[in-house]
Amino acid sequence: DTAVSQTPKYLVTQMGNDKSIKCEQNLGHDTMYWYKQDSKKFLKIMFSYNNKELIINETVPNRFSPKSPDKAHLNLHINSLELGDSAVYFCASSQEGGAVTEAFFGQGTRLTVV
Amino acid sequence: AQKVTQAQTEISVVEKEDVTLDCVYETRDTTYYLFWYKQPPSGELVFLIRRNSFDEQNEISGRYSWNFQKSTSSFNFTITASQVVDSAVYFCALSEPNTGFQKLVFGTGTRLLVSP
Numbered sequence: 001d002t003a004v005s006q007t008p009k010y011l012v013t014q015m016g017n018d019k020s021i022k023c024e025q026n027l028g029h030d031t032m033y034w035y036k037q038d039s040k041k042f043l044k045i046m047f048s049y050n051n052k053e054l055i056i057n058e059t060v061p062n063r064f065s066p067k068s069p070d071k072a073h074l075n076l077h078i079n080s081l082e083l084g085d086s087a088v089y090f091c092a093s094s095q096e097g098g099a100v101t102e103a104f105f106g107q108g109t110r111l112t113v114v
Numbered sequence: 115a116q117k118v119t120q121a122q123t124e125i126s127v128v129e130k131e132d133v134t135l136d137c138v139y140e141t142r143d144t145t146y147y148l149f150w151y152k153q154p155p156s157g158e159l160v161f162l163i164r165r166n167s168f169d170e171q172n173e174i175s176g177r178y179s180w181n182f183q184k185s186t187s188s189f190n191f192t193i194t195a196s197q198v199v200d201s202a203v204y205f206c207a208l209s210e211p212n213t214g215f216q217k218l219v220f221g222t223g224t225r226l227l228v229s230p
Contacts, residue, residue, distance in 0.1 A: 031216065041153075041203055043220040056217055090159060094216055102149060103218060105159035 023091030120221035137206030
């Protein structure tokens with residue numbers, strides 16, 4: 001019954017590997033996001049998709065590639081992982097159209113690159 | 115450019131004390147939205163409140179209250195009679211819907227420690 005679910009919750013991997021994080025929302029929202037929280041807890045938006053279309057891309061290295069197969073899913077694929085990619089990645093969703101509504105966040109995926 | 119400042123990095127209080135978390139924002143838009151999120155030690159982000167720029171009424175929800183003042187660009191959050199379960203990092207955030215889609219700009223967070 002989780003509204004926004006991400007898998008995996010923890011991910012430990014070696015530098016240079018490619019990994020994916022999956023996100024699904026069952027709220028019927030049409031907009032989904034990826035946020036990155038660094039070691040100092042600073043949260044910054046990475047991407048936003050609306051109805052499977054990329055809306056926001058915040059100067060993220062092109063090693064990061066979001067993919068939205070449908071409006072309920074937004075996956076994040078990361079190529080050639082680097083130590084600096086270690087962070088907590090949050091998926092979120094909201095319902096757009098008219099007023100801005102609150103974003104609901106997933107539990108986060110803690111990525112550790114060693 | 116949008117900016118959210120939470121000047122208090124960490125606040126420690128004893129249970130039952132009242133505590134106010136400060137949030138100051140910068141924006142050029144007349145239409146914007148302000149949010150507070152809570153991040154408990156378990157790590158998830160929990161939505162607390164949304165406010166639009168046209169509604170300056172203060173809001174109270176149980177022990178939580180929010181004071182929105184456009185004149186000082188502040189959106190402060192007060193917890194009355196704090197409890198240990200309030201221990202968390204609290205984030206203030208701003209969104210400008212000028213593109214029609216929400217992009218949250220977060221402050222750096224305030225860590226609240228409530229001791230018994």
